[in-house]
Amino acid sequence: MQFKYILLLTGILSPVLAAYGQYAEDALRYSQSSVFGSARFQAMGGVNTALGADVSSVAGNPAGLGFFRKSEWSISPALGFANTRADYLGNSNQDGKSNFNIANMGIVFASPKAGVTGSAWRGGSFGISFSRLNNFQNQFTYQGVNNQTSLTNFLVEQTDELDITEAELQVDEDRIGLDIPADLSNAGLTSDVTLAQLAYLGFLIDPLDDDGDGRPDPENYYISGVGDLFRVDQRETVRTTGGHYQWNFSYGGNLNDKLYFGASLGIARLRYSSEKAFTETVLESDFQRINNFTLTDFYDASGTGFNGTLGIIYRPSDFVRFGVSATTPTYYRILEESNTTLYTEIRDRSLSGGVPNIQLETVPTDFNYTLTTPFKASGGVAFFLGKSGFLSGDVEYIAYNDAKLGRELDAGYNSDIRNNYQPTVNVRVGGEYRQDIYRVRGGFAYFGDPYDGTNDNLDRTRLAFTGGVGVRLPSFYVDLGVVHSRYNSGYMPYPLDDRSKEPSATVRNAFTNAVVSFGTFF
Secondary structure, eight states: OOHHHHHHHOSSOOGGGTTTTOHHHHHHHTTOOOSOSSHHHHHTTTOOTTOOSSGGGGTSOGGGGGGOSSOEEEEEEEEEEEEEEEEETTEEEEEEEEEEEEEEEEEEEEEEOOSOOSOSEEEEEEEEEEEEEEEOOEEEEEEEEESSOOHHHHHHHHHHHHTOOHHHHOOOGGGTTTSOOHHHHHTTOHHHHHHHHHHHHTTSEEEOOBOSSSSBOTTOOEEESSOSSEEEEEEEEEEEEEEEEEEEEEEEEEETTTEEEEEEEEEEEEEEEEEEEEEEEEEEESSOOEEEEEEEEEEEEEEEEEEEEEEEEEOSSSSEEEEEEEEOOOEEEEEEEEEEEEEEEESOTTTTTTOSEEEEEOOOEEEEEEEEOOOEEEEEEEEEOTTSEEEEEEEEEEEGGGOEEOTTSOHHHHHHHHHHBOEEEEEEEEEEEEETTEEEEEEEEEEOOOBOOSSOOOOOOEEEEEEEEEEEOSSEEEEEEEEEEEEEEEEOSOOOSSGGGOOOEEEEEEEEEEEEEEEEEO
């Protein structure tokens, strides 16, 4: 299936591959994060390693809890807008969607030590927070006329490679994906056989003349239901939902108002769903048996994981602070569920007994597996300009090629992760200007390309531009933060043995997220 090559060309894998081949891509998706936290920290590009006294410290660098002098509670609702442009076969299509979510919510119980004593201990704080670490909400559509290849060409190639008989494809419609030859099932080819059964029953592929041994012509087993010479209009909409969330339980302490330390337990929760509808309409053909078909793939994954974070902030003077934090790998147990439907409009109804269209569906499947995401480390510095504000910067290191899938999956997936991904350095910078009760903030974040770039030249670097304002009073505060991020991704509808004929779309993704934080002191 040329998985290594497919993975490098696609930001999200093709629906025709169903669950097969997604695991390495999922490992990357669940290892990444975006600008997160309260509206204040998001407005500053997500910097947090050397700062403190914000509810975001609970999920960021827990050492920042040592700066709290008052207890605090806050909630941060957000509204996000995704806009995409997909270029495919000379055409461009705009698409997108919106989403409401809770970006951050937390409470901090401060226990500062009152008065001046001979002890270095200055007290500490305990915090609980809920954070949205990453957003999977997106939608894009591509469309174009193709006179070189059809999705049916991929289906023919895959079915030929299976060396499967026509009788093994002739299953009852309610048994698609269940009645699998034992030798192919044992070889881990259940998904391939399921798709071949669907394509056969939906008239997307047909066998050549039988030579009497129960198999089609051994020189070329199956043929396309679209023909050899054709023009087809191809269109697909990919819609994804869900997010990556985390509850954190953290404690941070203060020694001599110089050294701040903290630790955190994280309980991560992820949910990712996708619906991909690929439609192909035959415009011209030398052998037209169908008018059009739509293949729709439904996929849902959910999981829970655990991690820990340690952090330190050192303040040698009121002018500067240095911070470091490290987060252990997150261990997940994930449940995925999927099924595929096919709708075919028949042109030659003599094949279908006069039936004008066919609706088929595979038997829903589910599968459990484990994933360990990479360790990450951050270092930061902050410079304070008296009461006028500060500037801060973070550097974060993540080795995406260290992600590991569990033994439930073939070891080849981990090899793909090691060979196709690379470590990245992410950079965040931001600052805050203060004037009386008012705050003005700005920032920038750079997330490095996790792909090693050996098989394509697409730059998948992610950039985020941030800004915001706030009002801070003795008993409460209100902050507004806006994050605009963008990146490119590649998408290949289907693979082919002749790679030069594989179609591909380039997707330009832009996301704008507006966050408002309401907080009180007690």
